[in-house]
Amino acid sequence: MNYNWHWRVLLEAEPGGTGSYLQYLVVGLGWTLLTALAAWVIALAVGAVVGTLRTTSLAWAVRLGDLYVEIFRNIPLIVQMFLWFFVMPELVPQALGDWIKQMPPPWGSYVPAVLCLGIFTSVRIAEQVRAGINSLPRGQRMAGIAMGLTEAEAYRHVILPQAFRIILPPLTSEFMNVIKNSSVALTIGLLELTGRARAMQEFSFRVFEAFATATVIYLLTNLVVVLLMRALEQKVRVPGLIAAGGPPQAGH
Amino acid sequence: MFSGYDFDVIQRSLPYLFRDGMTFTVTLTLIAMSGGIVFGTLLAMMRLSRFVPLSVLAGGYVNLMRSVPLLLVIFWFFFLVPYIGAWVIGAKEPIRVGAFWSAAITFTMFEAAYYCEIMRAGIQSISRGQVWSGYALGLNYWQTMGHIVLPQAFRNMVPVLLTQTIILFQDTSLVYVISATDFLGAASKIANRDYRLVEMYTFVAVVYFIISYTLSQLVRRLQDRIAVVR
Numbered sequence: 017m018n019y020n021w022h023w024r025v026l027l028e029a030e031p032g033g034t035g036s037y038l039q040y041l042v043v044g045l046g047w048t049l050l051t052a053l054a055a056w057v058i059a060l061a062v063g064a065v066v067g068t069l070r071t072t073s074l075a076w077a078v079r080l081g082d083l084y085v086e087i088f089r090n091i092p093l094i095v096q097m098f099l100w101f102f103v104m105p106e107l108v109p110q111a112l113g114d115w116i117k118q119m120p121p122p123w124g125s126y127v128p129a130v131l132c133l134g135i136f137t138s139v140r141i142a143e144q145v146r147a148g149i150n151s152l153p154r155g156q157r158m159a160g161i162a163m164g165l166t167e168a169e170a171y172r173h174v175i176l177p178q179a180f181r182i183i184l185p186p187l188t189s190e191f192m193n194v195i196k197n198s199s200v201a202l203t204i205g206l207l208e209l210t211g212r213a214r215a216m217q218e219f220s221f222r223v224f225e226a227f228a229t230a231t232v233i234y235l236l237t238n239l240v241v242v243l244l245m246r247a248l249e250q251k252v253r254v255p256g257l258i259a260a261g262g263p264p265q266a267g268h
Numbered sequence: 269m270f271s272g273y274d275f276d277v278i279q280r281s282l283p284y285l286f287r288d289g290m291t292f293t294v295t296l297t298l299i300a301m302s303g304g305i306v307f308g309t310l311l312a313m314m315r316l317s318r319f320v321p322l323s324v325l326a327g328g329y330v331n332l333m334r335s336v337p338l339l340l341v342i343f344w345f346f347f348l349v350p351y352i353g354a355w356v357i358g359a360k361e362p363i364r365v366g367a368f369w370s371a372a373i374t375f376t377m378f379e380a381a382y383y384c385e386i387m388r389a390g391i392q393s394i395s396r397g398q399v400w401s402g403y404a405l406g407l408n409y410w411q412t413m414g415h416i417v418l419p420q421a422f423r424n425m426v427p428v429l430l431t432q433t434i435i436l437f438q439d440t441s442l443v444y445v446i447s448a449t450d451f452l453g454a455a456s457k458i459a460n461r462d463y464r465l466v467e468m469y470t471f472v473a474v475v476y477f478i479i480s481y482t483l484s485q486l487v488r489r490l491q492d493r494i495a496v497v498r
């Protein structure tokens with residue numbers, strides 16, 4: 017393979033005048049993380065509620081939760097991205113739609129991307145939360161009720177504290193999924209890490225230098241996330257309670 | 269709410285959407301599924317191998333693929349495949365590869381990493397005694413694997429493999445970024461030509477939903493049937 021490497025391109029100035037290509041990519045990582053973190057907050061909040069509701073004795077809540085999960089699990093992420101970006105502003109009242117469409121860049125792409133990723137990921141978190149709750153022995157809930165707790169109190173004091181510790185490891189991989197999935201936001205014009213690597217390739221014609229650098233940045237980010245989450249797992253672990261390793265799951 | 273929308277555009281473009289777009293999507297899914305499962309099973313066998321360089325190599329490959337976004341992998345291969353092709357056939361210049369084959373290679377290589385982890389769990393779910401009795405009967409490694417371990421591992425993992433394939437089916441829509449004419453790509457070309465983005469993208473979402481939902485329900489039913497048999 018005869019490809020002439022030219023790594024010094026990373027130190028050359030990018031045409032936008034914001035600094036070198038390396039800086040340009042690192043700012044891209046910043047946008048990736050900013051998108052992923054905001055989406056993660058939405059995903060955790062919505063996912064915890066939906067996942068919990070699906071294990072309760074409320075038939076309508078279970079049905080509603082199932083519907084929510086099925087809708088957002090069976091549409092490809094990029095199509096959901098287009099729905100939030102192109103379709104949603106047309107379906108809401110016109111004043112709101114115009115306001116959304118007139119948001120200055122990059123917020124015009126950032127806000128739909130965060131909403132889309134947040135909702136998309138919340139479904140996967142809801143599934144993890146439900147699996148975590150269902151993996152607890154039934155006796156835990158029954159004992160709570162027998163002690164005179166209401167169902168809500170049993171969840172608050174008995175079930176959820178255990179379930180959340182159990183699902184911490186799968187949540188780590190979900191968080192890395194948000195980071196990776198945020199790259200799909202480039203299709204609606206958000207210049208995050210992958211989008212900037214592609215832009216760098218278009219400006220400088222240094223294809224593999226751009227993608228290799230982005231790959232290394234992603235690998236380093238993953239490493240940091242894994243180490244941080246491992247530390248967190250150690251911190252919240254209940255002695256004697258070993259996290260249940262579930263069967264393998266399909267996913268990305 | 270839908271006044272002023274032109275749903276006729278969908279009907280007019282149905283032949284193009286399905287004959288060109290959906291055919292591309294389904295063919296790509298099937299090729300990547302078959303290739304990915306074969307390559308993924310080989311990777312799983314390598315990862316479980318006692319020969320350390322082999323397991324390190326396979327493990328590194330799988331972890332690399334699982335750590336970077338699929339979109340980045342699509343870009344990598346889109347530019348890399350012409351060079352590899354030139355190297356394989358000994359050409360001086362990078363060869364021209366169409367979007368379809370570029371995508372087929374990308375998805376096969378990428379999904380193999382995910383199928384590998386599923387098959388690895390499947391192989392590990394078979395008790396060691398089965399392997400030992402295979403060896404005791406005088407079978408070699410490939411015979412033990414091919415006749416005893418893999419058929420059972422595969423059978424145990426069919427529901428997960430199929431679920432992964434549904435995810436693959438949805439992910440093929442990402443070939444949009446290399447301007448391929450898959451189902452989404454075809455819809456987006458019409459949408460931009462006729463300026464009917466709302467109608468087309470809503471339609472695309474509905475079609476993907478119906479197909480993926482139906483398939484996932486079938487997988488669930490299959491899962492229940494297998495569970496009863498055991």
